[in-house]
Amino acid sequence: MTYVELHARSAFSFLEGASVPEELVAACVNLELPAMALLDRDGVYGSPRFHLAAKKNGIKAHIGAEVTVIRPQLKSLKTKRDGPETAPTLDVMSLPLLVRNRTGYQNLCRLITLMKLRVPKHAKPGECSVTPEELAGHAEGLICLTGGEDGPLVSRMLYGQVIRDESRLDEGEKVGIAEWLLAVFGKENVYAELQRHSQRDQEARNQAIVELARKCGLPLLATNGVSYASPLQREVADVFTCIRNHVHLENAGRLLARNSEKYVKPAKNMEQLFADLPEAIANTVELSSRLEFTLADLGYEFPRYPVPAGETMSSFLRQRTEEGGRDRYTGRNGFPTYESARSQLERELILIEKLKLEGYFLIVWDIVQFCKSQGILIQGRGSAANSAVCFALGITAVDPIGMELLFERFLSEERGEWPDIDLDLPSGEQRERAIQYVYTRYGRLGAAMTANVITYRGRSAAREVGKVLGFDEETLARLSGLVHTWEWKDPKDSTERQFRDAGLDLHNSRIKKFFQLYQLVQDLPRHLGQHSGGMVICQGQLDSVVPLEPAAMPGRVVVQWDKEDCADLGLIKVDLLGLGMMAVLEDSITLIRNVSHEEVDLAHLPADDSMVYAALQKADTIGMFQVESRAQMSCLPRLRPQKFYDLVVQVAIIRPGPIVGNMVHPYLKRRQGRAAVSYPHPSLEPVLKRTLGVPLFQEQLLKMAMICAGFSGGEAEELRRAFGFKRSEVRMKEVEVKLRRGMENNGITGKAQEQIVQSITSFALYGFPESHAASFALIAYASAYLKCHYLAAFTAAILNNQPMGFYQPFTIIKDAQRHGLKVRCVDITVSDWLCTIEKEDDQAVKGAAEEDKRSLILRLGLKYVKGLTEQSGKAIVCERAKRPFLSIDDLRNRVPELRKDELRKLAAVGALNYIDQMPRLPTLTNQLVDIGVARGRNGVHRRDALWQVDRVTRATGPLYRELHEKDNNSPLPRMTLPERVDADFRGTGLTIGAHPVAHHRQELKKLGAAPANEISGMPDGTNVRVAGWVIVRQRPGTAKGFVFLTLEDETGVVNVIIKPQLFDRNRLVLANHPFLLIEGTLQNQDNVVSVKARSVKPLSFKIAAAPSHDFH
């Protein structure tokens, strides 16, 4: 006889289970259990991982769930509602349901979806449940167990004990529940479940259940109600119980488990436990054999796209491809002709039809069409850019034929995996419109976001475990502070050292227990979140494939599986990703259209704009997409991009792949002509020629394998995956052997073979696909073009889409000002909520088109006033549109949303300086604004405004409300320049006036600090002193502990390199101080200038500064 565990919970029951599905499967393997059923609470969250792990280990994975059901009001059940308040909830029960066949699985998914979508995401326990009628309607294909302590029978008995002090259930009640279950599920499909956890009262209830089973003819079924894989994990289960109930371990009392018996037990133990009821054990095997369903039989069908009558999806896709292909492959602007592209398109279409993916391509095409019709920028990226069909359909903007991209990277027949199309959209409202379109188009049950399982990690784990152990706030802060957030981890940083440094003794039993528990809870699921953009689409039937849930965001629905699980089970998804730069591009175009009445078409930008390449070569790239980081800026002057493909390389080269694989310097040397171009093998020349013999892209890796080892496209992609993120030693070895064998067959041996294997294996993990780089390069080029030609619009758009990119708004503005852009402060008489563009006051400047562009001025929006709510800001704009504000009193009266602190903030940053003091006619608004501005500049100053604000915001009685101040002149002094800078930083986080460092230039001269613009002209090796405001701090994981700072002064930025030893000695100063004086040696190589620091000193400038952007 053997035994099958048919009632197990994983950690995907969220705080009710303590092991991940893989651990449960591993326990089955160790104990030689042939199968197991996973029944998580109200969901099948863990089933994909359970299924895959079981498949890998040859275990049968039964699927099911514990579903919360409202207790039926049966005539035979005399529900007593006058029991004490402390009785357990009588209204709901937890029903364990096992899936017998696909119909059962579909019913289970629909049942859970019904329950979940009825209530908001954070519904209280018990609120989320199915009705008995719904259960009856979805019972086919499901097998019901009578459950454990919260099952229909036992929970009722416990209730009976409490209210009537009796241990046995009334005979009629028991039979009533059993008969109801039999009526719902059928005689063959209800099992009386028995669990034995060495508890006296549980045994008493078991006797009652056995009696009932005999009476009603229910078969007995032994389970262990597993909640964790091994007894040790009971501690985690107890910790979760405490977290769930918001109590400490010390006062959790009987909420905690009575013992540690809910682990996966071997068949022998279970047989001993149920020696008196052998049929209960035998029935587990019999029932397991009846459960024919596994997730391999999911029943997921590729989405269908509704096509016009007389058309098939294939014919419709062919037509759309041909139309698009003829439109895009014109033979002009470097694109091939349609005829030359035709064979590739045909090859792809044949494969798409063979894999029955027409519907998928049409669905994506449909989303793209919608976005284009709505004026929403959209661009495909990732491996989709390898497909000519995607290009023809307008999904991507990169021509894979012209760029010789490898289609197999995107789609391959052999791989058995489905394509992954990522669509970039402007982040924010526009992206939400696209998402809502998909919901509308395919129905609420036809499309959903993929989930993102939030797990216990780092600080959250430390904090929650510490809280459960009853640590005080101070210790909790120290414990959670221990979790390292620096990307670079010092090898000397052992756990013991970290604890010791924080003043915590690991020998202390509580601290030790904390540490053990902290490690045990790592990576256990905590709750379900929503993936940033992945959507699964299934033409109205998604709820029969996977249960759906509401997301926290209104109008969104998520599936219970994360992105990886969906991919593993063959669900096709489309990623609708928000990209801040797309929003910037879109906003820029709108601003240009509104102000300059020009139409910028991103698809037809001049390909070789000299200003763009000049800026790139000078690394003048602040604000530009993908090329603005410090590392990119230090590479640009060496690479000196001259054409679009150089930009593709530039985007891809500063990545962990080329850096770890030591490809960056060889490529740059070859590019600069300092090293000869060579190839590992002559046959690789066509593949590596474009990158001067150095492999930089994943596609090259695949082609190398195809050429050298005779791999097919699919095999090559398989190789990439074997060495990719989910690498396994065994699989890597297998693939490597195959690769070497293939190369030997082609006569590549010895050093060349080693070199090729080395580059392939080291590169596969972090490599960047060329198609992806090309998609990004397009956006990078567009951003560079806009910055060079439409600086005002581009800067305004960047400021309106913060936070994004690498730099703070202050740096963006200072950079724009250095490029000649005039920026004006926030002013409630003219500022909108967002930053806008104004024309220069002096109309004489207007002339030629270029001059006209330069006469544009950036006006900061009210959004930049810290603490001003969007509601108040928009109310100001709305009220001003009716008629101008006459005074601060008028502003206060007409915009009641404005709080006192908001008004003070507006006054402090000078936004109220220009409020007109005189009445004026609405028709002359523009002229009068100008007059008002002029008077404001001469008359009202910030402290005048503050003085008035403090009067109008003070509550007065009705008698004095209409009393006006006789003397409008404030006795307060004007703000000095440093005071204004300080107020600007405090109020807006930036200043449009002189750079804070400029105010201290004389002091810095005395200290011998050179300005940033003088540094670039100095020879390599010079001893220099530089000083400035730290705008970026970085400690990348690949930099061996080196820290990189970017200092900014009024003339530009300086890059500083800090050695690990220097950082250790000056940790506090370097990590926290805003202004630094650094002495070191200048490195000037190929116009890439940086200072290698020798000493660091803090500068005590009494000027407020915005915080730096730290990457650590």
Place this chain on the structure above:
Amino acid sequence: MFACIYSGKLSDVSLRDFAYSFSPRVEETAGDTVVIDVRGCELLFGSAYELANEIVNRAAKPRAVGGLGGKINVAIAANPDAAIYAARYFKGVTFISPGEELTCLGELPIALLCPISIAQPQKTKGETPHKSTSSPGFWTLDEKSWEDTLETFRLWGIRTFADFAALPRAALSERLGQDGLRLQLLASGKSERQLELVQPAPDFGQSIELDYAIAELEPLSFTFARLLNQLCASLNSYGLATNELCIEMKLETGISHERKLSLPYPLRDHKVFLKLLLLDVEMHPPPAAVTSISIACEPVKPRVLQHGLFIPLTPEPEKLELTLARIMKLVGHENVGSPELVDTHRPAAFHIHRFALKNTFERKNKKTKIPQSAIPNPQCSLAFRIFRPPLRATVEAPQGCPTWISAWAGNQSVYGKIVRAAGPWRTTGNWWRANVWARDEWDVAVETLTANRKTGPPLPVLYRTFRELDGGGWFVEGMYD
């Protein structure tokens, strides 16, 4: 005129006592600041300026001769607040002529205007604040309001007292209200207020040095009675009571014998105190003869009880406490109280809760819901007779299941063959602490060997046994009736 003394960095000095040596009218503004009303001191110390110099000179003297042993700041001004600011922020002696306050204080940074520092005089232990009803008292500004005001000053560009004093009063009133005007008066050195005079703190401690050592309880009780009588009189005069008495007895051997009597509610009846103290000393006698005694108490408000017509009378608290003390003397204090079950799976776990009278009102309104209360406590339908302590047993359990048992203790014995056994019922807990517990319980039917001739073969008796899983052996916990 007023003189303010600021001790600055001098620590552990009793500035108040030092100030009393110059004038009885003293305000203890803060731990390091006192203000003296110097009016009428001319005959003793000469002019106010001479008085200030005298204060400084005397403060410089060593503590043994009545000085403070260091330098202090003294300021004389026409109002206490101006004197305080000057003393706190100017070194040495400062004399501010009436009308010259702003000239002197004007350059002080505005952040120093904070009225909080002078609004929280430090109380000594057992002392209660004594505010004069006629005095306007300290005007205080809470911390948040002061921070807001300071932020306003920062925004207005007000840096010094003089900047603030220069603002027009009416306009200031419109913006900062009465608080603003008061602050402006402080800044211009023109505030008017009376001193918050302090009186010597009442002493709620009594002590006595004995002429000869006492080694017996009876003579000691007379001494206790005297001290407690004085103590209660002192409490009575202030309308206070105490819920804790601290007794320290110095012994012949040179060591101290300390006792602490904690009362469940405040009392001030010296007879009750004496009886309780004597019972306690009987239970915990000093190991040697006593040479000195001191008794101190923490004064608290007396208990006020509102009786009701329909509320049943509770025993007199004093009598109840005495009765309990007598019982404790007999059975030990750890054995007196009401047992309370501990919320745990650990079988039969309880703790003793000290008896205390509860406030009826509180009892009515105290409805706390704890999640544990929702967990049913399964009860056995059989009556169970618990052996306290459990009987240590010898059990034969060849395959884990007990088959034979024998246990003796006192007049209880369990011996015989186990004919049926149910279990193990396993409980484990406290895994996060050092005192982890784990045990297996077995319900066993034991067939005793002695047969009754009248009733035939012996009937098995049901017992509950358990085994400590950490190697503690077997026990019989009780029997089912």
